[in-house]
Amino acid sequence: MRVARYYAPGDLRLEDAPEPSPGRDEVKIRVRQCSTCGTDVKIFNHGHHHLVPPRVIGHEIAGEVVEVGADVRGWAAGDRVQVIAAVPCGTCPDCVRGRMPVCPDQTSVGYHYDGGFAEYLVVPRAVLAVDGLNRIPDGVGFAEASVAEPLACVLNGQELAGVGPGDDVVVVGAGPIGCLHVRLARARGAARVFLVELNRARLDMSAEKVHPDAAICSAEADAVDEVRKLTDGRGVDVVITAAASGAAQEDALQMAARSGRISFFGGLPKDRPTITLDSNLVHYRELTIVGANGSSPEHNKRALELIATGQVPVADLITHRLRLSELPDAIKLVATGAAIKVTIEP
Ligand SMILES: [Zn+2]
Numbered sequence: 143m144r145v146a147r148y149y150a151p152g153d154l155r156l157e158d159a160p161e162p163s164p165g166r167d168e169v170k171i172r173v174r175q176c177s178t179c180g181t182d183v184k185i186f187n188h189g190h191h192h193l194v195p196p197r198v199i200g201h202e203i204a205g206e207v208v209e210v211g212a213d214v215r216g217w218a219a220g221d222r223v224q225v226i227a228a229v230p231c232g233t234c235p236d237c238v239r240g241r242m243p244v245c246p247d248q249t250s251v252g253y254h255y256d257g258g259f260a261e262y263l264v265v266p267r268a269v270l271a272v273d274g275l276n277r278i279p280d281g282v283g284f285a286e287a288s289v290a291e292p293l294a295c296v297l298n299g300q301e302l303a304g305v306g307p308g309d310d311v312v313v314v315g316a317g318p319i320g321c322l323h324v325r326l327a328r329a330r331g332a333a334r335v336f337l338v339e340l341n342r343a344r345l346d347m348s349a350e351k352v353h354p355d356a357a358i359c360s361a362e363a364d365a366v367d368e369v370r371k372l373t374d375g376r377g378v379d380v381v382i383t384a385a386a387s388g389a390a391q392e393d394a395l396q397m398a399a400r401s402g403r404i405s406f407f408g409g410l411p412k413d414r415p416t417i418t419l420d421s422n423l424v425h426y427r428e429l430t431i432v433g434a435n436g437s438s439p440e441h442n443k444r445a446l447e448l449i450a451t452g453q454v455p456v457a458d459l460i461t462h463r464l465r466l467s468e469l470p471d472a473i474k475l476v477a478t479g480a481a482i483k484v485t486i487e488p
């Protein structure tokens with residue numbers, strides 16, 4: 143079979159590999175779609191501290207069961223499935239208390255196990271152990287199902303930030319994650335959603351899809367001023383930064399209303415992880431700052447439901463469909479921001 147295997151920064155090879163065989167407690171799938179995201183670009187350029195090369199990457203996976211180990215119950219050839227990416231251990235104190243996204247023993251598909259940029263994939267037993275193989279609802283295509291993984295992360299982020307009915311929300315960053323945040327905030331009953339983005343072309347492309355109540359290009363206007371104007375000086379209830387920008391995080395505090403919540407959804411580059419924040423704003427205005435780290439298996443199931451019920455449509459966010467041999471082009475598309483979601487059909 144053909145696979146895309148990562149060896150070192152800048153060294154991603156399309157190779158032939160033997161088809162993997164499932165163990166007694168594993169399931170083998172034919173990968174139908176594996177979508178790309180900013181993390182794939184990060185891995186391609188810099189590697190990742192959890193990834194020991196050589197490794198088949200790709201973690202937004204949807205496919206079809208082709209073989210089931212003798213000890214596995216509940217799955218059969220032909221089942222359409224989505225695979226979680228972040229795999230919690232399921233047994234540590236954090237997992238037991240329902241905080242699976244921060245499991246310290248978490249492993250990841252495409253990092254610790256071979257991922258979805260391949261024709262076939264053996265779903266690791268650790269995934270099955272935490273109920274991380276999900277049936278794709280009828281009517282949901284493989285490409286849409288592959289977007290359940292990033293949507294699950296977005297769902298985790300908005301739960302932690304408490305996005306709910308009546309909230310005014312700012313989303314900073316108009317990439318695929320920002321688009322999902324806009325749509326999910328609406329599904330959760332937000333009053334108004336404003337989208338902020340530095341890159342004018344990317345802002346226009348995404349705004350045309352997700353129709354925020356205002357689209358603010360932060361290269362052309364002061365985003366903090368614009369948000370204050372839109373809210374009569376009050377600020378918004380929730381600010382979500384879906385951009386690897388310390389400046390965006392600092393601005394987020396200035397955009398928040400009293401008792402506002404701020405989600406540092408996107409991480410910062412590891413060599414520049416610090417920001418300067420006015421702690422008195424947090425203190426006097428009773429702000430809450432939350433992080434977000436991936437998702438739980440349960441979030442993936444609910445993300446599939448959100449897609450299936452049409453509450454969070456994702457099909458129109460998939461702007462490019464490429465073959466596995468075109469993965470290098472896909473990574474370039476993602477890196478330049480010229481695409482929203484790029485999916486690979488191995
Ligand atoms: Zn991803």
Ligand SMILES: [Zn+2]
Pocket residue numbers: 230231232233234235236237238245246247248
């Ligand atoms: Zn755990």
